[in-house]
Amino acid sequence: MHDVSLSSQIRVIAPARGIGGSVQLPGDKSISHRYALLAALASGTTRLTNFSTGADPWSSLRCGEALGATVVKTDDGTVEVTGTGGLFHAPGTPLDCGNSGSTMRMLAGLLAAQSGTFTLVGDASLSRRPMERVRKPLNAMGAEITLTDSHAPVAIAGRPLRAIDYTTPVPSAQVKTAVLFAGLQAAGTTKLRESIRTRDHSELALQAFGAEVDRTLDGASIRGGQSLSGIDATVPGDLSSAAFFLCATLLFPGSSLIFDQLSMNPTRAALLDVCTALGGRLGVLNLDEQHGELVGTVQMHAPEYGMRGAKIAGALSAQIIDELPVLAAIAPYTRDGITIRDASELRVKESDRIALVASNLRAMGATVEEFEDGLAVAGGQQLHGAQIDAGGDHRIAMAFAIAALRASGDTEIHGAESAAISFPEFFTLLDAVAQR
């Protein structure tokens, strides 16, 4: 049943005629988390410009504060973190990770080696997400981590750690990060291998804060006992937030949109390939590198005769896992449809994203086939406005605001406030670039 909760904030999205102008996205969520957590552990002060405005990276900052770091937001929006010089203090009360799986999993890696006991808690959604995937390698390194039925709360008794050689069983940058963050503090050299290459922000951030990380095509290794020093950095614009606007642009022949200072990290940029496969034309200007992270100005032009279609599977599904909901949401407007497979991880994100995308597309009148590991959405379908249930999931709220732009009639997004988890400015920016 398509059950829409009535207690949450509703945003009404009217159809648009096109998209135009330029946008400057807040700092990338993944990079902001890593800078926040490493800054809290490092010696000295880290100054972060364009830090994410999303609630999730602020959960990382607040946890860092509870562990002894000082966090100051200056008048010009810069976030200054003065770190603990490698020694967290145990706060005695639970560390609240909110809705943020990144905070919980990556912080577990840092805390595993610290002396004291720590408890990580989260909201109802986070408390349903799998945590065994971090418990297993960290316990193998000598930490004592206890879960409740494989879920949060995550109780950590920090211990001196020993290095391991670990192959991640699921492609997960968060698990990779937990192991590397623990390895930074372990005796010996920790090796992390992955069969599908996930985002490499942790490797780059560790290097930026002064650690040596050896990288290979299938992983990374880190020697324990290295210390970190604070940095000055500008966080590149968030490509996963840009995804909503890239897809919105593709919907309207003749539209184009410019993205300033956008993250162009190659391990994140596969979405741009998919946009191009759908028929979008892409221009990249002013490529630059900051602390190993690529940044550029991107212009996306919509395909002249409408979007083609795409089959997304294998490693590609893992690489664009956060962008799959919005791609599925625009799929009915393609010519050949979009099929997504090998994406069962979508079922254990902030919501079961496969089920929610399917039920919301159906509410808008689309025909959708649902698989355990993905979806097939036929092309050539016209959607109508409907009541959308965001299910407390930021990416579902935003994905369907984009689908709504080409529907006939208005669409109500119920639970629109959840966009603030990663992108509080989303609805304001959408109003600014949507031509009506």
Ligand code: S3P
């Ligand atoms: C993230 C990794 C991905 C992604 C999440 C952010 C990160 O999760 O879905 O939004 O910053 O490392 P997994 O590590 O669970 O795949």
